[in-house]
Each structure stands twice: as C-alpha cells, then as structure tokens.
Amino acid sequence: MTDKPSKGLADVVAASTALSDIDGKAGRLFYRGYDIHDLAGKISFEECSYLLQRGSLPDVDALAGYAAELAEGRELGTLVTDNIAEIAASQTPMEALRTLISLDSAGDPDKDSNAAEANLRKAARLTAREPILVARYHAARTGGEAPDPDPELGIAGNFLMQITGERPEPRAAEIFDECLVLHADHTMNASTFAARVCAATLSDMHSAIVGALGTLKGPLHGGANEQVMRILEGIEPSEVEENVRRRLADGEKIMGFGHRVYKTEDPRATHLRRMSEELAETSGDDTYYAMSRRMEQVVFDEKGLNPNVDFYAASVYHYLGIPTDLFTPVFSVSRMAGWTAHVIEQHADNRLIRPDSEYVGARDRKWVPIERRVSA
Amino acid sequence: MTDKPSKGLADVVAASTALSDIDGKAGRLFYRGYDIHDLAGKISFEECSYLLQRGSLPDVDALAGYAAELAEGRELGTLVTDNIAEIAASQTPMEALRTLISLDSAGDPDKDSNAAEANLRKAARLTAREPILVARYHAARTGGEAPDPDPELGIAGNFLMQITGERPEPRAAEIFDECLVLHADHTMNASTFAARVCAATLSDMHSAIVGALGTLKGPLHGGANEQVMRILEGIEPSEVEENVRRRLADGEKIMGFGHRVYKTEDPRATHLRRMSEELAETSGDDTYYAMSRRMEQVVFDEKGLNPNVDFYAASVYHYLGIPTDLFTPVFSVSRMAGWTAHVIEQHADNRLIRPDSEYVGARDRKWVPIERRVSA
Numbered sequence: 001m002t003d004k005p006s007k008g009l010a011d012v013v014a015a016s017t018a019l020s021d022i023d024g025k026a027g028r029l030f031y032r033g034y035d036i037h038d039l040a041g042k043i044s045f046e047e048c049s050y051l052l053q054r055g056s057l058p059d060v061d062a063l064a065g066y067a068a069e070l071a072e073g074r075e076l077g078t079l080v081t082d083n084i085a086e087i088a089a090s091q092t093p094m095e096a097l098r099t100l101i102s103l104d105s106a107g108d109p110d111k112d113s114n115a116a117e118a119n120l121r122k123a124a125r126l127t128a129r130e131p132i133l134v135a136r137y138h139a140a141r142t143g144g145e146a147p148d149p150d151p152e153l154g155i156a157g158n159f160l161m162q163i164t165g166e167r168p169e170p171r172a173a174e175i176f177d178e179c180l181v182l183h184a185d186h187t188m189n190a191s192t193f194a195a196r197v198c199a200a201t202l203s204d205m206h207s208a209i210v211g212a213l214g215t216l217k218g219p220l221h222g223g224a225n226e227q228v229m230r231i232l233e234g235i236e237p238s239e240v241e242e243n244v245r246r247r248l249a250d251g252e253k254i255m256g257f258g259h260r261v262y263k264t265e266d267p268r269a270t271h272l273r274r275m276s277e278e279l280a281e282t283s284g285d286d287t288y289y290a291m292s293r294r295m296e297q298v299v300f301d302e303k304g305l306n307p308n309v310d311f312y313a314a315s316v317y318h319y320l321g322i323p324t325d326l327f328t329p330v331f332s333v334s335r336m337a338g339w340t341a342h343v344i345e346q347h348a349d350n351r352l353i354r355p356d357s358e359y360v361g362a363r364d365r366k367w368v369p370i371e372r373r374v375s376a
Numbered sequence: 377m378t379d380k381p382s383k384g385l386a387d388v389v390a391a392s393t394a395l396s397d398i399d400g401k402a403g404r405l406f407y408r409g410y411d412i413h414d415l416a417g418k419i420s421f422e423e424c425s426y427l428l429q430r431g432s433l434p435d436v437d438a439l440a441g442y443a444a445e446l447a448e449g450r451e452l453g454t455l456v457t458d459n460i461a462e463i464a465a466s467q468t469p470m471e472a473l474r475t476l477i478s479l480d481s482a483g484d485p486d487k488d489s490n491a492a493e494a495n496l497r498k499a500a501r502l503t504a505r506e507p508i509l510v511a512r513y514h515a516a517r518t519g520g521e522a523p524d525p526d527p528e529l530g531i532a533g534n535f536l537m538q539i540t541g542e543r544p545e546p547r548a549a550e551i552f553d554e555c556l557v558l559h560a561d562h563t564m565n566a567s568t569f570a571a572r573v574c575a576a577t578l579s580d581m582h583s584a585i586v587g588a589l590g591t592l593k594g595p596l597h598g599g600a601n602e603q604v605m606r607i608l609e610g611i612e613p614s615e616v617e618e619n620v621r622r623r624l625a626d627g628e629k630i631m632g633f634g635h636r637v638y639k640t641e642d643p644r645a646t647h648l649r650r651m652s653e654e655l656a657e658t659s660g661d662d663t664y665y666a667m668s669r670r671m672e673q674v675v676f677d678e679k680g681l682n683p684n685v686d687f688y689a690a691s692v693y694h695y696l697g698i699p700t701d702l703f704t705p706v707f708s709v710s711r712m713a714g715w716t717a718h719v720i721e722q723h724a725d726n727r728l729i730r731p732d733s734e735y736v737g738a739r740d741r742k743w744v745p746i747e748r749r750v751s752a
Contacts, residue, residue: 007391008576009731014385018737033738042743059749079466083459090455090482098586102475106466188733194573194587200384201566201594210474211570211587218577220728260730352596354636355385357564361394362409367418373435 010260014353015196019052019341020185027264031185032056040271045155045180046070049337052185053123053344066124073128074149076136077107084133088140093329094217098210100133101126105206114202114347122205123340130336131155134329135162156180159333164321171282175275176320179313182268183331185338186309187261191215191222195339199346200353208346212339213332219255222328222335228256228314229324232288240291244298256311257299265306272312279319288315386636390729391572395428395717396561403640407561408432416647421531421556422446425713428561429499429720442500449504450525453483456509464516469705470593474586476509477502481582490578490723498581499716506712507531510705511538532556535709540697547658551651552696555689558644559707561714562685563637567591567598571715575722576729584722588715589708595631598704598711604632604690605700608664616667620674632687633675641682648688655695664691 021030029036032051039048043057050058050066058066080103087096105111108125110118132149139146139162146162153161156177160168168176186192194215195208216222235243247254259266273292280289292315299305317327397406405412408427415424419433426434426442434442456479463472481487484501486494508525515522515538522538529537532553536544544552562568570591571584592598611619623630635642649668656665668683668691675681693703 008727008729009385009388009390012385012388012390012731013734014388014731015383015733016736017733018735021735021737030735030739033741034743038743047746057743057749058746060746063746079462082462086455086458087479087482095478095481095487095582098583099475099478102471102478102586102590103463105471106463111471187735188731190573190577190728190730193729193731194570197566197570197573198587198591198594201591201597201599203590203592203594203597207471207474207590207593210478211574211590214478214579214583214587215574215577216579217583218574218579221577221579223577260728261732351384352566352636353384353569354566355388355390355564355569356637358389358392359394359397359406359563360392361397363406365409367410367414367433370423370434370436370439373433 014188014193015346017187017342017345019338019345020187022187022261024261024263027262027267029186029267036182036267037270040181041174041178043181045177045184045334045337048181048184049127052337052341053120053127069121069124070128070155071149071151073125074132076129076132077104079103079106080133084136085140088137093134093137093325094213094222094332096137097130097133097329097332098213098217100137101130101206101213102210104129104133105204108206111204111206114204116344116348119205119340119344119347123344126205126209126340127336128155131159131162131333134326134333135159137329138163138323138326155333160320160322163323163326168320172279172320175279175316178271178275179316179330180334182271183309183313183334185335185341189221190218191335192339192342196342196346197353199343200350202347202350205340205343208343209336209339212335216328216332216335222331224255224308224310225313225317225327225331226324228311229318229327231255232291232314232318233324237287237291240294241298244295245302248299248302254295254299254303254305256314257303257307258305259308262306262308266308268309269307269312272309272316273307276312276315276319279316283319288318390564390569391722393563393718393721395714395721396563398563398637400637400639403638403643405562405643412558412643413646416557417550417554419557421553421560421710421713424557424560425503428713428717429496429503445497445500446504446531447525447527449501450508452505452508452512453480455479455482460509460512461516464513469510469513469701470589470598470708472513473506473509473705473708474589474593476513477506477582477589478586480505480509481580484582487580487582490580492720492724495581495716495720495723499720502581502585502716503712504531507535507538507709510702510709511535513705514539514699514702531709536696536698539699539702544696548655548696551655551692554647554651555692555706556710558647559685559689559710561711561717565597566594567711568715568718572718572722573729575719576726578723578726581716581719584719585712585715588711592704592708592711598707600631600684600686601689601693601703601707602700604687605694605703607631608667608690608694609700613663613667616670617674620671621678624675624678630671630675630679630681632690633679633681633683635684638682638684642684644685645683645688648685648692649683652688652691652695655692659695664694
C-alpha cells in the first residue's frame with residue numbers, strides 16, 4: 001500500500017537479532033560476535049547451542065549443567081513413543097519430524113509458558129530430542145532399535161552411533177560435531193523467519209519449531225543438501241562436466257550453489273570442503289569428493305557461483321554413513337539450536353509480524369445470484 | 377543491512393496477491409474484487425472458499441462439483457482416527473489441530489505434489505476436513521461421538537450439529553455460515569504470512585497449513601476471540617465500565633479492539649455486531665451483547681479504538697453454543713479457505729521469502745579454551 005513490493009523481502013530488514021551476523025561481501029559469519037572460523041572445530045555443538053540460547057560460551061560447570069539438562073531432555077513422552085512406528089511407516093522424514101515435535105508438546109511441563117526461564121528449558125529439551133527423534137524414526141522404519149545414547153559421547157557421536165548402529169571413529173564424531181556447529185544459525189533464513197513470525201503472535205515455542213520444520217522441508221531450503229547427493233549418485237563421475245553444462249544450458253538451478261546473502265564463498269563451505277576431502281582420503285574412496293570438486297569448477301566457470309553450505313555437506317554426510325533422505329533432518333538437528341534461540345529472542349522483545357500485501361487482482365466485481373452466474 | 381529495520385514489517389509490502397484487499401482508511405475489505413458487504417449473508421462458506429481457491433464465484437454446476445469434492449474430502453485417514461482420542465486427552469484444541477493436520481498429510485494422495493491441480497484438490501480436502509477434525513476432537517474429549525454429517529446441511533450447519541449434538545435452527549446455521557465467510561481471508565495476517573513463508577521454500581501445502589495453525593494459536597492473533605469471551609464471562613455486567621477503565625489505566629491491551637490495518641471500523645465487526653444483537657434477541661438473553669456494547673463504548677471513549685473481527689465474534693459464537701476454547705479452532709475452519717488459496721498463489725509464482733536482519737549483538741569476541749573461560 002505504501003511501498004512497492006519487495007518480492008521475497010530481499011534486503012528488507014525484518015528483525016533485529018543478537019544471534020548471528022553475516023558479512024556477505026567479505027564472506028564472514030558470526031555467532032554472537034564470534035567468527036565462525038574461530039569456532040568451527042574448536043567448540044562442540046553443545047557449547048554452540050549454549051552460546052546461541054544463553055548468550056555466552058559456557059565454562060566447565062555451566063557446560064556440565066547444560067549437558068545434564070540435555071540428557072534429561074532426551075526422554076520422549078508416550079504420545080511419541082507409542083506412535084513413532086506407525087508414523088515412520090507412513091510419513092517421510094521431515095513430514096514425520098513435523099508431526100513428532102507437534103505431538104511431543106503434549107508432555108512438556110512448560111508448554112503453556114513463554115516466560116524466559118520456561119523457554120530456556122524448552123530450548124534445551126528440543127535440542128536434545130531432535131536427534132533422538134531422527135534416530136528413533138530411522139530405527140522404526142528399518143525395523144531395528146536405536147542403541148541407547150552413551151553418556152560418554154556428545155550429541156554428534158551419539159547420533160552417528162544411533163544411525164549407523166556402530167560406535168563412530170573419534171575423528172568421524174569430531175567432524176560431524178563441526179558440521180552441527182556450522183549449521184546451527186544463519187540470521188533470517190526462511191525457517192528461522194517462519195519460527196519468528198509464529199512466535200510473534202505469542203504462540204508457543206513448539207508451534208514455532210513445528211512451523212520451522214515444515215519450512216525447512218522445502219527443496220529451496222533444507223531439501224537442497226539431499227538433492228545435491230541425488231545428483232552425485234545419479235550420474236557417472238565421467239559425466240559431471242557434461243551434466244552440469246547441459247543443466248545450466250536448460251536454465252536449471254544447480255542445487256548447492258549461490259546464496260542470496262553471500263557475494264563470495266560461504267565461509268561454511270570452506271570447512272565442509274576440507275572435511276569432504278579428509279573423509280575421502282580416510283575412506284579410500286574419493287569418488288564423491290572428486291565429483292564435487294569438478295562440479296564446483298564447472299559451475300564457477302559457467303556462472304561465477306560459489307558452493308553454499310549444502311554442497312559439500314552432501315558428500316560429508318554420505319562419507320559419515322548417513323542415509324541420503326536424512327540429510328535434511330540432520331540440518332534440523334543442528335538448526336534447532338538457532339531456531340529455539342530466535343524464539344527466545346522474539347518473545348523477549350515482541351511485536352506482531354504483520355506485513356502488507358499489494359493487491360493485483362480483479363476490482364469492482366458485483367455479486368449476482370448463483371442461478372444467474374455464467375461459468376468462467 | 378541495507379535499510380533500517382521495520383519492526384513487525386508494518387507497512388512493508390511482502391507479497392502480491394489477487395485474493396483479498398483492504399482499504400484501511402475507508403474500512404473496506406474485498407475478496408477477489410467483491411466488497412465483503414456485498415458477499416456477507418449472500419454467499420455460503422462453500423461459495424466463498426471456491427471463490428478464493430478457484431478465482432470466481434461458482435455457478436450451480438461448479439458448486440455441486442465442489443460440494444461433492446468436499447463431501448469426499450471429509451473421510452479422515454486411519455493415522456488420524458486411530459490417534460484422535462489419545463491426542464484429545466493430552467493436547468489443547470489448537471495444539472491438537474496442528475498435530476492432526478500434520479498426521480493427516482500421510483494419507484493424502486497428492487501430498488508430494490505442488491502442481492496446480494494437486495494443490496486445488498488438497499485445498500478442498502483441507503477445507504472439508506478442518507471442521508470434522510474440530511468436531512471429532514471435541515467429541516473425543518467429551519466422551520461422545522460426533523453425529524455423521526448430514527448431506528442436506530453445508531459446512532456451517534454440519535459443524536454446529538456436530539458440536540452441539542443437535543440439528544441447528546436454520547437461522548443459526550445461516551448466521552454461522554456468514555461468520556465463516558467473514559473470517560475466510562484477510563491479506564497478509566500473521567498466519568497467512570507464515571503459510572506463504574513456508575510454501576515459498578517449495579514445501580508442501582500441509583506443512584504450510586500446519587505452520588499457519590501454530591501461528592493462529594497465538595493470543596495476539598487467533599487467540600483473541602477466546603480471550604474476549606473469557607473477559608465477558610469473568611466479570612459482572614455491572615462491572616464492565618470499571619473493569620475496562622481500570623485495565624486501560626494499567627496499560628493493558630484490551631483484546632478485540634484496534635487493528636494495524638484499519639483506521640476506522642473493521643467492516644467485519646459491523647456484521648458481527650448485528651448478528652450478536654439478533655442472537656441476543658432470539659435467545660431472550662442479551663447479557664453478553666449488552667456487555668459488549670458497553671465495553672465498545674468505553675474503549676472508544678477512552679482510546680478511540682474500534683472493535684475488530686474478534687470482538688463480536690466472541691458473543692456470536694457463544695450464543696451459537698460453541699464452547700469458548702473452540703473459538704480459535706472455528707477461526708481456523710474459516711481461514712483454511714484463505715490459507716490454502718494463498719499457498720496455491722505462492723506456488724504459482726514463487727520466490728523464496730528470505731528477509732535480512734539487523735545485527736545488534738556483541739562484536740569481535742575471541743574464542744578461549746573452556747578451561748580458561750570466566751563464567752558470566
């Protein structure tokens with residue numbers, strides 16, 4: 001009404017946040033003032049989640065207290081455990097997670113409160129439960145049982161153990177831990193924004209997270225890492241160049257490249273490329289890493305686009321033994337830290353998010369009784 | 377980054393739409409070019425839903441075809457029917473609806489498609505199912521059974537019958553039908569916007585609707601009509617003036633008044649006030665209507681604020697025999713028509729909705745090993 005529409009709200013500042021910041025020109029990402037290059041590989045996902053939800057990196061005691069909260073938060077309610085097998089049999093992974101978190105609010109003792117302390121507790125619980133839900137879903141659909149979490153392993157190591165059925169190599173757990181840190185928050189991405197729009201009506205944290213999960217499900221958002229892997233699996237190594245050039249010539253969008261915010265390389269991609277290389281070496285099979293490198297080169301030559309966070313995440317998760325259709329759920333395991341922190345922040349200084357729209361439809365139509373209407 | 381933040385996106389045009397339009401200064405609302413005053417009381421909710429989802433008012437044949445689709449769409453899947461009793465026992469109404477629609481995607485034959493035809497079918501199914509889910513939820517928690525829908529009654533009449541257990545008076549069904557028409561769409565309200573943010577990642581219609589339901593749940597949005605009723609029920613008729621003046625003096629927000637978009641009376645309130653008056657007369661008990669009128673006058677005198685759609689909806693729903701905690705679910709029964717139409721529109725001409733944020737937190741923090749951290 002007052003302004004021209006900004007389709008997709010590109011460059012429109014929708015909220016203030018103290019959680020993360022991007023310098024798109026320089027290709028830098030910060031979590032609460034820490035450069036991601038300074039955190040990646042140095043802090044655990046638990047420390048990262050604490051940092052986002054509670055404001056600072058924990059000291060030894062604070063981390064121990066948080067870890068105890070997470071351990072307690074892993075215990076799922078009966079509404080979830082009674083129904084997970086039937087849900088796993090009939091819903092795809094992100095569809096099921098959306099349902100499971102929605103079911104799971106039933107047993108949350110803080111579900112009706114948006115108070116700061118209640119939100120902190122719910123944030124820890126949701127962060128603890130998401131990997132367990134993914135693992136239990138996967139176990140249910142494959143007819144197995146997820147091993148119980150090992151108190152000596154963190155979220156990353158336990159998740160790999162529950163998904164693969166084997167205790168992970170320490171270095172694999174470290175690498176996956178770093179992946180979770182890299183995906184934990186990213187300013188006003190679509191799912192985070194959906195969570196804030198929901199929370200801004202003073203709806204509860206579970207509702208906001210359910211909305212975020214449904215939003216992450218979309219192929220233009222969380223679904224991209226899975227699609228990168230499907231492409232890598234679907235073509236021969238020798239076909240990479242021809243395949244990419246043909247798809248670009250057809251005007252197809254190549255998943256895993258380019259970002260609305262970064263004008264140079266996504267700093268997360270730098271780390272993920274390195275991890276993919278390391279895992280290729282360790283595994284003795286560099287097929288997907290080599291294909292990814294080739295693909296990166298062709299896309300850059302043709303379009304000048306850099307890989308984003310989704311591109312090397314695909315081969316990394318594959319090397320770590322994670323089934324391809326769980327790549328987006330893995331994204332949600334990590335992003336839960338950021339989503340919940342954004343809900344806390346929204347509730348702490350709230351205003352309803354209610355934009356305008358521009359009307360572009362028919363005008364001055366007059367109602368006529370149904371018998372006199374002429375079919376269109 | 378580029379602009380100053382617009383907190384709450386007030387006056388920011390977030391999307392183009394051909395569905396509804398508001399002239400806030402003149403207090404006018406249009407659905408696809410029809411003035412709401414020209415539609416209210418003249419078209420059924422089914423015609424309204426068809427208009428929003430399919431672009432024009434149906435002729436006799438088109439409406440008959442749509443009604444047949446709706447009748448077929450009422451059949452719930454087993455994942456829902458098997459679990460609704462347990463969910464009703466442990467989740468509040470909007471929490472449960474969020475879960476039930478998320479479960480319900482499992483059986484939808486079109487769930488994996490965002491194609492125009494698939495979206496039209498899903499929109500009709502969701503519109504048909506929402507009132508059935510509310511009624512079955514209510515029956516489950518009260519230990520009863522919702523009567524089967526009567527093919528001679530429309531959505532409005534069947535809903536009243538299923539909730540109250542009695543075939544409604546024809547005029548009561550007409551009034552409720554008009555309520556559903558009045559609530560069906562309202563440009564970029566928070567829940568509709570949440571649905572579009574979700575759909576814009578090319579996520580599916582069910583995910584978008586689940587996000588919208590969680591957003592409508594918030595007391596600043598769909599929850600307002602319920603809160604109006606709680607106030608009316610919680611005070612004596614003689615206390616209205618004193619109660620309102622005291623709450624205003626305490627700086628409290630009075631639910632049901634004012635709107636970010638309308639600068640004059642919300643045109644929907646005009647109709648709802650009239651219905652409340654009529655139902656007060658018919659019922660022989662004008663308590664809540666009279667209290668509402670008094671409250672309206674005091675709020676206008678003190679603050680110059682007009683009632684919005686939620687204010688008279690409260691007493692109308694009460695007179696119609698709808699339990700207070702189902703007022704927001706009733707809102708969702710109606711708004712399902714608009715939400716689904718917005719998802720159709722978003723998918724038909726999509727761009728990812730990804731705003732910016734303004735960073736307001738700490739800067740230049742340096743990581744230190746956990747043993748050397750000082751607790752905050």
